[in-house]
Amino acid sequence: LTSCWSLVSGPGAVTFGNPGQPMTTASFSTSGVYVLRLMADDGGQSAVDDMTVTVEQDDIAVGRLPSSGLRIWVKADAGVTTDPNGKVSAWLDRTSHTNDFFQSLTNYRPVYVTNSLNGKPVVRFVTNYLNGVYSPSNELTVFVVRKFNIFNAWWQAIYDSHQWGTNVSGGLLYGILPSNQLLAQTGQGGTWCDGVDYAGDVAMTTNWSVDALRIGATQTEAWADTAQVMTTNVGAITKGKILMLGRNEQAGWYFLGDIAELVVYDRALTDAERTQTEDYLMFKRGFNRPPAV
Secondary structure, three states: OEEEEEEEEOOOOEEEOOOOOOOOOEEEOOOEEEEEEEEEEOOOOEEEEEEEEEEOOOOOOOOOOOOOOEEEEEEOOEOEEEOOOOEEEEEOOOOOOOOOEEOOOHHHOOEEEEEEEOOEEEEEEOOOOEEOOOOOOEOEEEEEEEEEOOOOOOOEEEEEOOEOOOOOOEOEEEEEOOOOEEEEEEOOOOOOOOOOEEEEEEEOOOOOEEEEEEEOOOOEEEEEOOEEEEEEOOOOEOOOOOOEEOEOOOOOOEOOEEEEEEEEEOOOOOHHHHHHHHHHHHHHOOOOOOOOO
16 A cells, blocks of 8 residues: 655645655644645555644744743633533633633533634623633733723623732722723732722724733833823732633623634733734734724
């Protein structure tokens, strides 16, 4: 029996480990969709079988995302596990740290919506949420590609790890107020909100946005749709609870909207790194960077 692997179509070149063996490896020069063909002949009969392979670009390796300090990277177009009802039971971290998100309670699983954002899927939250395993502390930078679907005159938490209590506060909360304005809160070991307690000034919209929250040693800043919307002279946080998506655990403030991607660093990125990450997330989702004012 003789066998031979070949490339039928694709955006780049393919190198087979051993093209004469039916079981072999293949490496690809670039990302995209490839069709590979295996031909087999035993001297009397021959057969041909084609297979389609989708190759994802390693965005960290090619420099699209800064690699230093990257702790969580979840994206709706990869690593999502759904149950038979199309609800999300797990959202797997793309980094080596396995800081995954999950929901074991079927009634509280968000919905996986395909072809929602410029042909790409999203995770939709409607009074449901995902638990995590990572508890952020000290300095960090968080990016989220999000959309509010409903404004219901109530608090909404996109992500949250805050801890209440006197002399034990910690973590962070990011979302909106009943007035649909930006809400950002952090804890530094005293009573809750002894760090940042920012509420108001900036009205959020139901448009898609790439939001960034950066907590440095002595400053906390936020950007929505690349425009700076918050700056305070309060910085590093103490460890709170486990980071969750879609709700505030203490008060049940549910996020009513979509998340396409979440990226978390355990350090304060530089302005150049922040812009680089924003540009990657915007380009991938088909957004245009707003012109400078």
